[in-house]
Amino acid sequence: MTLGAKYANARFLGSTSAFSQYRKKIAVANLFQKYGFPSSLIPSFLSRNPSLLQAPLPQLHHSLTTLFSLRIPQNDIVSLLTTNPSLLHHSFYHTLQSRLPHLQTRFPTLSPSTLLNLLLSSTKLHLDPLQLSPKLNALKTDFAFSDATVASILEGFPDVVVTGENEIASVIDFLSGFGIPRDEIDLVVRSFPRVLALGVEQRLMPLFREIKELGFSNREMRSEISRDPRILGMEIGELTRCLRLIESLKCRESIKERVIGSGLMRACFEVKLRVDCLCGYGLTRRDALKVIWKEPRVICYEVGDVERKVEFLVQRMKCSVECLAEVPKYLGVNFEKQIVARYSVVECLRGKGAIGFEFGLKDLVMPSRLRFYNLYVKPYPECEKIYGRFSGCGVQVKTKHPAGLWKLFKPQKFAERDEDVESVRSFMESLV
Template sequence: MAIELLTRRNLHNLSLHSHKQIQNLIKTQSFLFSANPNSHPENNSQYRKQVSLANLLQRYGFSQPQLHSFLKRSHFLLNSNLHDIEKSFGMLLSFKIPQKPLVSLIYDCPAVLDYEFLKKWEVGVSKFGNLGVLLSPLAHRNVLESSKKFQVDPDEVCRAVNVLKGLGFCNGTVNRVLEGFSRLVLMKDSEIYRKVDYLVKFGIRREGVDRVLNLFPGILGLGIEDRLNPLLDEFRDLGFCKNMVRNEIIREPKILSMELGELSRCLEMFRTLKCREPIKYKIFSEGVFRAGIEVKLRVDCLCNHGLIRREAFKVLWKEPRVIVYDIKDIEKKIEFLVSRMRFDIGCLVEVPEYLGVNFEKQIVPRYNVIEYLNSKGALDCEVRLKDMIKLSRLRFFNLFVKPYPECERFFTRFTGDVPVRKQTVGLWKLFKPQKQPNTEDDSKAMRSFMESLV
């Protein structure tokens, strides 16, 4: 009896823990069979190989959507030995690449699973150790992808790394360059020396060059005659001195990624900027040049999330508070807008105020109220982002919170969780003389005065 109970309990636990894996396996097999409808699974070795490959990929972190699209465009893996593919995964894990970057590497460049290619890189990693460089997991990922795509041997990568170490750059800077600029493996030694000498001749000290490459490794890919020289000439023509530009480059090297005319466009926007004086004071507190750099960084942030540059400038012009907000706060709001609220990034062009209001005090409470009402079916029409953000606090409360008392727990302003400020006492109450009690002597004096009048 004890053995029977133990067996039943183990089977029950196994079914609970493996239910999700079984569902994924069924979906995978259904997808693979639908791709070969004329073949029977039991008699098709190709099908069984597809199933084995799919199980192997799922074991190392591939999701269901990634798996389907990956198998559609990676048929060459079916002609490879599954044992070698599994050993390739083991080699990649030995490089200590985290699971998410590892999956993205294989998804973007399936050829990196080539076993012979990874055996060469296993030898190349030891050469990096001889140079005194310990590659980070992300640097490993990018170097492997670029080496396979460009057909570059580990010796070529070691040569580029040796050039950087010979110039005196620290291990952290070398890793940042390999992480952020994959085309380093294609550059000649003379090109690397020339870019570094250009920064030194501009007046940036060697430790400053180390910082520039660490924060903006993409500068190695910018041309001197066709990009850097015209950009610095534009800064000079706008009235900014060389010392100011040099200090700002050391502080924020990404200004060298500006397009020609981009800073002029920022300055033009400042001339027509309409905002309150305290906001304008914060924007220009460190000078016009620094303000232009802050605009450029936020335009890049918005463009990275899907807006075009014209739309990004329009958002900043309509909502200048975004210029003084931290970029991490902006990205946090955009992530919440797209992932949680399910709005398109283009809604920011219509409602730029979303990036200007407080996240914890306004965006989250209002979203929670609307989400709760939608779940209860209390809303007859769709609430747009404009309706959620542009309404005043009292107007939003009267429309969505007051008719539904249970929503007050989401709206802390009116529940007592946040104390409500009392109305200021009027001046007429402060200056009103205090009333003094009448004594017996006062009463006698008043009677005697009245009797004298009679």
């Protein structure tokens, strides 16, 4: 065979291999989409886990079928697979089939998702899940946790199976010594199981010391811990930064009252939640704090609303999350009335070729409603229904007063008499 023929043969084999790999990727993507994976997440999921493309397709199909046969909600399975792709590995599939029935028999009160987390944790730690009964019994008997709390611990903090009993006891004793009743400790651990992983000397004591130095009373601390135990997971110094941010806010008094309406300590924790939310989408912690300081209305919105705005910005508007540092006002405006409505108008105009310049996030958010209407809606009648703010199409105009109120201001009408007419006439003639 000549050199040219060998080169052509190798090129043909390479192109055939690439084509078959592409077909395999499409088949795997279709399989995940069939089982409820969002199509937008599949490419990144497969790129992070290339081993799934090497696995046989029937094996992936059997693994997914087995997982969904456990009657776990679809969203929970998608979340589990995103964070733990090892659920689809061949070794775990055999462990699941061999161990899960025994676990269901031994722990009938635990949900399938909890048992799945238990299997995952024991596999990572190279433990036999059937030998965990003493540990689970200790959580119920020695620490008097309820069944619901034990299930929450295994789901939220499965590494509890290797956590020493002395460490767990020290956390419980510390919370009890602070004045939290025993039944409330059960609720605290159920809501925030990872509190059992926090060392008393390393985390809890310095955190409580910091809170006291900031001027908060024990009563406020107990109230906030009972309200949302996740506050125990704050890093050392994080509460101080959040408090300094709130104290330095330069905004309208009405907004500041809404921010601190539930208490200053609660406001600090709300700031922390929104900082974590923005950092989860790729912002640095410094930029996230800067965004919240410039646009304090973010604190007044729920975390879910903030997530919805950021996802709309990234997925539909195709903007980077760093744009928020330049236009923080985006997170402070109404999502449906201003963001969605305005961007729908922009999409319509782009489709018609009516926008001949680069339309940025600042152009979308900064103009007032009337200015945006005059610039982008009024010249194009087809955008009237999309915007709907000043067009009057489908918008009900609210009156300032209740219906029928004008009758109360109508002057009383009296019957005219001949004597009155003559008196008025004579008076007018005297003036002439």
